[in-house]
Amino acid sequence: MSFFKTLKNGATVTASSYKLILVIWISMLVLTLAAGYPLKAFMNSIFGKSMITERLNDGFDIALAGEIGKPFGALVTSVTAGTVLVGTAGFILMVFFAGGLFRRFTLAEGRLKVSEFLKASATSFMPFLWITLLMMLIIAGYTLLVIGVPALVMVLVSGSKMPSGNGIYIFYVIWALGMPLWLFVADASRRWMAATGSRQVFRAIGAAFRALRERFWLNYGIVFAVVVLNLLLVLAILWFAAFATPDKGIMVFLFFIATQALVVVRLMMKAWRYAVVCEAVQQQRGEAIP
């Protein structure tokens, strides 16, 4: 199975699952709107009929926080709490839908109806939650080992309070190069669970490591490529969000449409990673992907 063919097949199966991804997007949008609307309402309430909002046209002027005074502190507290709550809910939501997506990508007989997608998501939720938490723990440990320890050694050797010089960047690069391995293991273990129906987390991770080893460079290469493309997309989206300052009603609406379209693309790109890992492992096993 060639590198490009794996990517292509993964893209094809992802594209054919667009309805499921739209379900994920709508769920995520509703969730985030729950935090976004109060922010808008707060701003409208604070500024009332003032014309000071002119000062927001070139980005947020921090001086406005001073004008708002005490309520701004309350806003920051609410937004922070809201972000944590919505972030946690979003995390659970994404773990939930991952179950449905992996089921879709390992299913021999083809497409899933939305109801089947939701059922598959619900069935896999708990083991997927455990596997996600476990992998995040492993990645945290890996980060500590590859970046934290060298930074600490550099601080101790140099006697300064922060690691100085460009040496630390080497460890950032090593960290980034290692990340696709962990992502492959996370995805392949979930694929194993979805394909076998097993709920044994550690067996799934073991199977994923075995799969990784079998065709290491192909497996590493495809995840690396998809991760890089995802990263570029995320940077492009953030760049767009930072620089775009629509100042007319219709332009703000179009901005909203554009950003949400980008979010859908981002979700598809992430699903693509799941799909290519499923495709790669199934080809190793001689299984057919729908």
Added chain:
Amino acid sequence: MRKIPWVIMCLLPFIASGQIVIDKPLSPRLTGYDMNVTLDPDAHTVSGQMTAWWVNHSSMPVGEAMMHMYLNAFCSNKTTFAKGRWSAAGDDGWGWVKINSIFDGSGNDLIDSMGFVSPDDGNEHDKTVLRLALPSPVAPGDTLVLVIDFTSKLPSPIQRTGYEGDFHFVAQWFPKFGVYETAGMRQREADGWNCHQFHPNSEFYANHSVYNVSVTLPSEYVTGSGGMLIEETDLGEGMKRVIWRAEDIVDFAWTAWPGYKVLTDRWKGVDITFLTSEPALKKADSQFQAVKYALEYLEERVGPYPWPHLTFVDPPMSGTGAGGMEYTTLFTSMGGGMVPSFMKMPEMVTIHEFGHAYFMGILASNEFEEPWLDEGINSYWEQRIVDHYYGKGYGLLKLPFIRLSDTDQGRMTYITSPSRGIATNDLPSWMYPHGTYSMMSYSKAATWLHTLKGIIGTETMDNVFREYYRRWAFRHPSGKDFIAVVNDVVRSEHGDRFGEDMNWFFDQVLYGSGICDYRVSGITSNKIRSYSGVVDGDSVTYTRSDRRSDTLYISRVSIERLGDVKLPVEILIGFDNGEEVLEQWDGKELYRDFEYTGARKPVWAKIDPDNRIDMDVNRINNSWTYEPDRTAARRMMNKFILLMQMMISIFTI
């Protein structure tokens, strides 16, 4: 007893006041210090001999001398400085200055004439002010010479002065004369010493002096100081001697650290030396540029920088406690290696600390008693410089989605403080209650100086400072002296446009504690209906055309004063036909209604449309419109939602 060649002592003032750095004396040079000391980097001590002299410029004999012993602020945790806020890092961390021997120019031993006093708070544990009873009074015009053998132990952790490892910042380190003020000087009623204790929130007040400083230290140490380098000699055996001379500066500090990188640059006739650390080297160009900006701006708008040398230091991470401090021709910046280029924090600190060369260095106000006169004025100029060179509206922080100007940053500190009205702005530095020293002395004072500029105009404001410099350079001005300059310049340029003088302004913002807040309370427009009613028992009716173009309105724009501070304000009113009218109001009454009759209707109003009244603590209520622009809130909501979505998608593997 130590034999003093008193003939040499008598000649010392003349020797010390010779010209090496500057062509002719800039100040009266009433004090001077000639020091020969050794740094022991292991014990963190500086010890040696000092010959200090003071000229009695008053018309009365003076029977005592007062000296600052600043380092004793670090000798225990019960000093006025340390109480509750500073403690030594272990037994080696305490700091002190000890006089081992002291003689006058005639060879009299004065060691038993010394005593510590605490004029500000009576704290018996505070030994930062030394009173010296002289065996015979110093006659008017005579010079008191003191020969002192002293040892200074630097404190740790560093609080402006001290050491951390092999980094040494040696400031406030030697016995130093207070300022002898004569009657009339700074509105003083009688002659006397002005010598305050070392407080947590106070800085300094001193005469312009001449310094000849010789330091012996290990050869590997790289040094810098507020003086001009005269000589650096290798003494062999791993030691060297560095000799500096400084003229007409109010304080002398120096630093030694083996890790310093030294860079030099030049601006007009000024040699600029920058001592920094390896990680901060990347910021060197922008730091030099910041100094040059400040030199250029202040020279153009205030007066010339008179010294041919300037040294500044960006301490290493271990020495950040020494950062952000000024010693006239030496100052310290901070954070150069850690801050990304879109934030101009290090440049802001550099510009601020350099500015003190003017406001306290040249214009040597009493920062103990009138901190606003130094920190407030200096913050005002720092904000103007930062926003002028780095961008109006985003001088301090510039990103595509967020920004902050330095002026707004200062103003924000004042307007958001819950204690902004707790005290007047003229208190001595240690008297500000509830931790308001910084907010009051820096931020509030700078904010009302910007407001003054908004009222009298930028050109007049600059002329005020040119005149302030012309009258008071190398002297000791008070707040009243500054106000007198403002009154004279404003009167000469604007006559009585702002009243007989500007005292009404200072009475409110400096000597008062009120806040300034004006608001547009609303706009109403009512159609003038056909006139109907009863006149002398007869019913009369006036009818009008119903054509819209002929419809008349009576409209009212209502303005209110919510704070105690009364300032003249402008109100810009926009009408539905596109016309704009600029109204003036002296701001004295509690409210003012502007009424208009005609076919046009006011649709929006803005108080202080050019944002000249920075003292106004709430600008949200300064404007009112029938059609508020909600797009910014919608756009921010959209961006917030997008960021949340991206965050969720990134952090879920």
